[in-house]
Amino acid sequence: MSRTEDYEDLLECKNVLGVEYDDETNTLTVFVSQKLPDSELADEDNVKLRVSDVNLEVEDAGFEEEREGFDALSRVESLPEAQADRQKRHRPVVGGVSEINAKESAATAGPYPARITDTSTANWSDAASEGDLVRLSNNHVYARINDAEFGEPIIQPSPTDGGSLPDDKTGELLGYVTAEDGAAVDVAARSIDPEQDSAEYHELDDSWPTTVRREDYRSLKGKTVTKTGRTTGVTQSQVKATSASVRVRFGDAGTLTLRDQCIAGAMSEGGDSGSPVFLDSSGELVGLLFAGSSRQTIFNKIGNVESELGVELLTDEPGDGDGGSGGGGDDSATYRETLSETVSVAVGTPQLSLVSFSISGSPSPGEQVSATARVSGSAKGTAWLSVDGDRTTFTLAEEHVRGNRYLKDVSLSFTAPDSAGDSFDVDVDGGYVLDSE
Known part of the structure; x- marks a missing residue:
């Protein structure tokens, strides 16, 4: 059975930024920086000549010139201004307002609260313990594309929006998933102060997120999603792809291929990196926004964010004694079973x-x-x-x-x-x- 990765060779073609194969409809969707007539394409760059026996759809990303990737949205050359209320100082910090590493430009404070469940899964500071609560955003927002040291300060608002040290510090870099070719996520985590961080999302319903989606992302195709972010505020668009492989430009850090991404229509601009993405009809948390163009927005599946980073997104503030550095948890916690397998573990040997x-x-x-x-x-x-x-x-x-x-x-x-x-x-x-x- 074919899958999206079988068509990743098309990413080598002129103008091709992303691909997705849908086996249920036998449809290959190709995202290009700009549509060109066949006469301007060499045979090796003409997707129509390289694939057969599939329904081919081509989506224009709206760039004015040939590009090698979509843009990571805090690494664009010229950042648009933030919505006025989102570039202000917010205490407690809410999701969707201006926040970034103190050495960067501007981006968005993402999902909170997330509880660390496995520090062996990704890169974590020695100061991080399983059970601790963290706030999430992108690797390129908090961790500077793998270049940051643990403990680097995160500030709200972002430097571009007037934030500075030490007064605007909101936390420190605690963990991240390495940004590299083949990655499924662009995510990092910072430390939190329970008195200075809020589980609310700017200008969204207080009940959101109602749930966290961990499976069945294909059913999102065609559905409307909503994000709240530093630059464009609350915006909506329809999901076009749910298992895409995409090329993304991370500024001086180069261009990387990320897999298993969701792509929606236009609903973001530079500085919206880190925005949480919700299913509009229910308020379910479905993604973490990180890249796009003038016509597309790309976000990680929130289930991949959890599994790759080793965290669990919570739908509200944990009760007293829950989420601190250690086990326990209050009796109101909900334990949702998403797997049940028997695993053979050999004692005293590597696994x-x-x-x-x-x-x-x-x-x-x-x-x-x-x-x-x-x-x-x-x-x-x-x-x-x-x-x-x-x-x-x-x-x-x-x-x-x-x-x-x-x-x-x-x-x-x-x-x-x-x-x-x-x-x-x-x-x-x-x-x-x-x-x-």
Whole structure:
């Protein structure tokens, strides 16, 4: 079965900024910096000549010249002015107002409260503990595209909007997911002061977020979403894509490819990075805005934000004794089950887990199948994977470090069963190769 990543080679074409393949409708949507006639495109840059057997749609991003990516919205060359009330000093801080790292320009204070659930998932300061509450925004807002040191001050309002140290400091950088090719999120977290941070969102209903979406993002396609941000305030648009791979320009930090992104229509400008995104009909929190153009807005899935950073978004302020540095929690907490699996843990040995498993093409019964398994390991060394008993060994090394884990894509092959119908199951096992001694 095809997927969006199978079409990422199109990102090498002139003008192509993003792609999404929808297997339910067999539709490939290609986002381009500007539409050009076939006569101005070389054959290798003409998407219509490079794909077949799909319904092709081309979306114009509205740029006036060829571009290599969408813009990260606090890294644009000229930031628009903020809405007047959003560039003011807000205490307590609410989501949607001007806030950024003190060494940057201007962006938006994002979702709060988020509770740290796993400090081994991403990059976290030693000062961060599981159970602590944090406020979120983008990596390029709080962490300066991986360049910031833990403890760097975050200020509200942003420097461009008149904020300065020490009076306007709201917290310090505590954690972030590394911004790199293949990432699913652009997110970072700062420390909070419970007396100086509010769970409200500027100019939105006090009950929002009503819930947090953690699955079924495809059903958002065509739905209206709402964001609240520093520059354009409260705006709405319709969702166009829910599993896109996009190229994004991060200023001097270069251009990166991010995967599994949602794309809506025009509803943001420079400085809106970090804006929380909600489903307009219900107030459900669905995303974290980070990039776009004059005609599109790109946001991370909030479920990916939680899993990649190791946090849980809460729908209101936690009660006394809940969310501090330690366990516990009050009896009013809701424990929502989203997974139930049996995991084999070998005591005293490094752990290997399967992050994703995908195949190339559409295999027929009895055919050889090429597959890619993304694995996460707790230590470097030699590891192994077995698909239906066919074992492959590989090495996890320093080059595979992602935060506190080792992440690698492993190429595999196996034979589809002769009795395969519309689908078939395969058994995937794995672990580390232990020294014989």
